[in-house]
Structure formats: structure tokens, C-alpha cells
Amino acid sequence: MKGRIHSIESMGLVDGPGIRTVIFFQGCLIRCAYCHNPDTWKCIGGTEYTPKELHEKILKFKPYFFKSDGGVTFSGGDPLLQPEFLIEILKLCKNSGIHTAIDTAGYGKGQYEEILKYVDLILLDLKHVNKEGYLELTGKDGEETKKFLKVAQNMGIKLWIRHVVVPGITDSEEHMEKLANIISHIDNVEKIELLPYHIMGINKYKGLDIQYRLDRVEAMDKDKCKELEKKLRKRVEKLKS
Template sequence: MTTGRIHSWDLSTGVDGPGTRFVLFTSGCPLRCLYCANPDTWHMRDGRGTTVDEVMAEIDKYRAFITAAGGGVTLTGGEPLLQSAFTEEVLRRCKEAGLHTALDTSGFLGVRATDELLAHTDLVLLDIKSFDLATYRKLTGGELTPTLNFATRLDRLGVPMWIRYVLVPGWTDDLERVDALARFVAGLGTAERVDVLPFHRLGAPKYEALGIPFPLRDNPVPGPGLIEDVRARFRAHGVAAY
């Protein structure tokens, strides 16, 4: 019986894939993004153990609703590929149930996603957090190359992608770097869109509750003009941006 550790689940509309989604938050993440809004998902030990059967029983309660709303199931985290066997089994069972499936990942652990796992995935929400190697390392504690390799692999396999780009003033707002990322995304045949997500500080209370500092507590949030400028850069390369 396949088991995993999860933080929680929720229902959402519009931000975790098409339609109304059942969103499963897995526990554990190898990155430490400075703007992370969910530091309570960093450690697997802090999650609760569950089986795939238990997850599917919960999803089944909402199956008719999410199907009627044109939605499906999204696995996020944390980082779902940290528990790749569990993630693969949930995705497989959802596909067998006729549900649209989405995987929200940084791509840092893309090598853990088997071709079978991706065959059960209708959409990958791929977070490309910076297109500059040094900035990516400072911002996340990880390396950018695995994510780019994963993106090209998804394209080769024909897996649809929505690219996610968090816009953080002083970190990811360099327009030349945005142009470089836009050129990369434009070369991915299965990349359907880019979602430019404005940095926010809504997770600050979680850091306080955990007794750890929020590194970007005093960082400004992007204004509407900057957000639109970045979206325009993607659109200039023929990439749909929202």
C-alpha cells in the first residue's frame, strides 16, 4: 500500500490549474525559497501520514463538483516529487477516475518523475524562479539547470506546461533576464502560458509561528506597472502571459 506524508488539502479556483481544483499539499521540499509562503511544508516529518486510498476517498467526496466546474486534482507542496512514488500513484488513480491531473513542481527533482508518472499528468505547473544561475542559487538554495532540463524533457514528451514566474522586486525584475527566459519558454512547444505571480508577504505569520525569520519581510511588492511590463516582455516573444 503506497503511503505518503501530506500537509493539507484545499479547494481552489483559477490559480492551481484550469477550473476548480482539489489541491493536495505534500510535505517536504529540498529548496528554501526566500519568498516561500508555506514554510510549514518544508519538512516531511511535520506532515501527517496517509495512504493513497485515503486521499482518493477524500477526493471522491468532491469529484462531481470539481468535474462539473471543469477542474481536477493538483498535487503541490512542498515538492510532490520528493515523494515521487506516492505522487505517481495518486496521479494514476485520479486519471483512472477520469479526473484532470496537474503537478505543481519546481522541477528541481525532475529526474524523479518517471515517464509513467508524467503519462498520468495532464498539466505541469513548472516554477522557474529565476533565469540567472547566481540569482536562482541565492533565491532558492538550489540549482537552475535541473529545472531547465525538466522543461525540455516535458516538451519532448509532449506534456503541457504552464510556467510560473514569481516577480520579486530586486530579485527577479531584471527585464533582460525576463527576455532571456521568454526566449527559452517560446522554444518550448508545450508551454501554453506564463503566469507572472506578484511577490506577497501573506506567509509572514507562518514564519512568526514557527519562530524563524522571514528573509523578505521588508522587500517591496511589485506595482501594477512592473507586473504589466514583465507580462509584456513575455508577450513580445509570442508567449501568453497572465
């Protein structure tokens, strides 16, 4: 068995607790208008690894992330698109005492229960607050994310909720109220992160000859995004109390 890996980041600081080794998988079923890694969309490409080969590579970084209570985060693309390979590498990491996280939009090919047996933390990317918004922004309706989240909830997996704030699309007060309502009904949420939309990946689209759908949208102001995040957390706390 082999998996296709786009790239590996050895000192990740924003993809879970502590210092992380971040493994970016090839393949993604959704087409986010703001995606900054369109080169991960196709399931072909990347570098092939067996689970053992990738595990050995991860172990080389263990002295760095182990001291910071870090671990390994499987990202992408979306790691759920290579379920058999993901399960095997997760098993190897857990057997080595490594904290495991997956960064996902919840759009995979099933086998969620088996995958999540070996996952300590989910970084779940909620793309929008309703079906119409999901379709417009990603090309999918969000239903698969709901299925994945239901399994995660039933298994009691810890969650970090992430949401990209795009000016004029996902930054309104009404949008944030709906998002707060959704998050307030999700259990085991340890952290809520609003990520400011940026335009650093636009050149990749040109190189891949793909139209960039948000070419007239300016980057989200980081300070404004932080303020929205504070308000969102307060709303969620109020709704839960």
C-alpha cells in the same frame, strides 16, 4: 504505502483550469527566499494517507470540479519529493477520469517519466533566469529543473509557466528579456503567469523561528506585475515567430 499531505484545498481557482482540488504535499528541496509555506519544507509532519484514502477524499469533491472542467492539482512543498506515492495517486485519479496537474519547481528525486505518464498539465515554477540567480534565491542552481523540463518536453506534456516577480530582484527589463528567451525555447506552453511577490507568509517564519531573508522588500504592485506579464507574452510571441 503512505504519503504525507500538508493540507487540502477543495475549491482552488488559480492552480489549473476550472475548479480544482489542490493537494499540498510535505517536503521541498529548495528554499525560496519568498516562500509563503515554509511549514511544508520538511518531509515530516502533515497527515499520512494511503493512495486509496486520498483518492476517496478527492472523489468527494469530484461533483464540484467536474462541472467546471476542473480536476486535481498536486502541489506543495513539491509533490515530486514523494514519487512513489505521487505515481499511485495519479494513477487512481486518471482511472477515475480526473484531469491531473502538478505544481512543481522541478526539483524531485527522479522517476519523472513514470510520474508524467499520468499528468495532463504541469504548472512549472521557473525561479530565475540564470544559475547565480537560482542559487541566491533558492539555494539550488536550477539544473534539476532543466532535467525535469527535458523529460516533460520529450513527452509533450502541456505547461503553464509561472514566475514570481520580486521588486529589485526579478522585475527588471533585462530579467524579463532573459525570461522571454528561455520561455520561447520551451514547447507546449499554454499559459504564462507572472505572480506578484507578497508578504502574507512572514508570520509563519516567526512561528517557526526561521529568518525571513526578504524582510525589507515590499510587496510587488499587482498592476505593474500585470503590465510586465503582457509585455513578456508579447516578447515570447515575437521570439517564437
